[in-house]
Amino acid sequence: MASRDEIRGAGGAPRILLDNVSVSYATQRGRLLVVDRVSLAVDRAEFVVLVGPSGCGKSTILRAIAGLNAAESGIISVDGKKVDGPPEHIGFMFQRDTLLPWLTVRGNIEVGLELAGVPSAQRTTRIADLLTLLRLSEFHDAYPAQLSGGMRHRVSLGRMLAYQPAVMLMDEPFGALDFQTKAVMGRELLRIWETERRSILFVTHDIEEAVALADRVLVFSPRPARIVAEHRIDLARPRNLQQLRTDPAFTAYTSAIWETLGDGEPVSA
Numbered sequence: 001m002a003s004r005d006e007i008r009g010a011g012g013a014p015r016i017l018l019d020n021v022s023v024s025y026a027t028q029r030g031r032l033l034v035v036d037r038v039s040l041a042v043d044r045a046e047f048v049v050l051v052g053p054s055g056c057g058k059s060t061i062l063r064a065i066a067g068l069n070a071a072e073s074g075i076i077s078v079d080g081k082k083v084d085g086p087p088e089h090i091g092f093m094f095q096r097d098t099l100l101p102w103l104t105v106r107g108n109i110e111v112g113l114e115l116a117g118v119p120s121a122q123r124t125t126r127i128a129d130l131l132t133l134l135r136l137s138e139f140h141d142a143y144p145a146q147l148s149g150g151m152r153h154r155v156s157l158g159r160m161l162a163y164q165p166a167v168m169l170m171d172e173p174f175g176a177l178d179f180q181t182k183a184v185m186g187r188e189l190l191r192i193w194e195t196e197r198r199s200i201l202f203v204t205h206d207i208e209e210a211v212a213l214a215d216r217v218l219v220f221s222p223r224p225a226r227i228v229a230e231h232r233i234d235l236a237r238p239r240n241l242q243q244l245r246t247d248p249a250f251t252a253y254t255s256a257i258w259e260t261l262g263d264g265e266p267v268s269a
């Protein structure tokens with residue numbers, strides 16, 4: 001059985017902790033409250049998915065954890081350390097890939113390693129492992145413009161995985177992809193997560209994707225974001241995404257989430 005430290009991280013703190021966090025933006029029409037007293041904890045190796053109406057504040061929550069937005073009140077910590085700027089060991093993946101067009105697949109992945117200060121001898125091995133993991137070995141010297149959308153997303157994922165972040169914040173990373181590529185990427189991500197086991201906070205609008213990937217799905221209200229429901233997804237792993245879709249338990253989870261999303265009212269005032 002995993003020890004408490006393996007589950008909770010060093011010192012017993014959850015990987016990510018939000019305690020009563022509110023975030024607002026200053027706008028021309030005054031202060032806009034976007035996140036309203038949200039508390040959540042994500043354990044080491046836990047895959048948590050956030051769903052909620054468009055514009056409710058999901059990206060703002062990820063950005064606050066990444067230290068890109070300050071919390072107006074409450075506390076955010078990663079591995080027990082209060083976040084007051086971009087924390088170490090955090091990887092961010094956006095909906096649009098942000099690859100550097102003048103670098104090859106290898107070069108784009110290597111950027112992550114250089115940023116992490118990994119010595120060049122170790123870089124070579126790590127890149128080779130990642131290229132294999134992401135099934136990109138054949139394309140190591142291709143440029144982003146020569147790749148399909150799904151391949152570019154795999155490279156983005158590789159760049160993030162390269163510096164082995166303990167926490168991966170993924171903001172609709174596959175939202176712009178067609179249905180089939182999205183399914184392939186979901187499968188790849190699960191395969192990698194099952195090998196590398198990081199904490200993942202993943203935002204999506206796709207409820208089936210949420211259930212297929214998550215240990216837990218958190219449902220948010222319309223802005224200001226508050227947690228209206230939490231669904232623990234007790235589906236066995238490793239998951240076969242194709243078989244899952246015909247599993248009655250899978251359908252029951254998606255219906256339950258749709259129901260709580262439809263409601264959209266915060267649980268408590």
Ligand SMILES: Nc1ncnc2c1ncn2[C@@H]1O[C@H](COP(=O)(O)OP(=O)(O)OP(=O)(O)O)[C@@H](O)[C@H]1O
Pocket residue numbers: 025026027032034052053054055056057058059060061223
């Ligand atoms: N820098 C900013 N300044 C002012 N308002 C902002 C800023 N960033 C986001 N907002 C507003 O905050 C609200 C929440 O935005 P956010 O991007 O967090 O929502 P979201 O749930 O991720 O949306 P979506 O699902 O559509 O991506 C929106 O009303 C948005 O207009």
